[in-house]
Amino acid sequence: QFQLVESGGGLVQPGGSLRLFCSASGFTLDHYAVGWFRQAPGKEREGVSCISRSGSLTFYKDSVEGRFTISADNPKNLVYLEMNSLRPEDTAVYYCRAGHRCAGFVLYDREGDWGQGTQVTVSS
16 A cells, blocks of 8 residues: 555766656545655655656755656556666666645655655766
């Protein structure tokens, strides 16, 4: 229940692109707000982006605004994070969570637990 699986990470050169996938099992994602988080080595986990339950509102951390896009594919029960113009400082393990509200780009009132995440490495 409330199991989310992240995928799509990898190694990419600076300026490159990746699309991350957040898939749900046991529940329907469009009943919840969904947030993406990341944790870089030696740093605390931080919010990156959040999409409202309706999908009509999206929010981004300042450093990714204009480069990342969060979107929902309700028929497939997926949430995506499209990442363009990647920078070395975007290197981190990326996680998704389902919850009840976006307070800006951070998802609050989260359900379930952290998953395994997906590693994104931006390096030449």
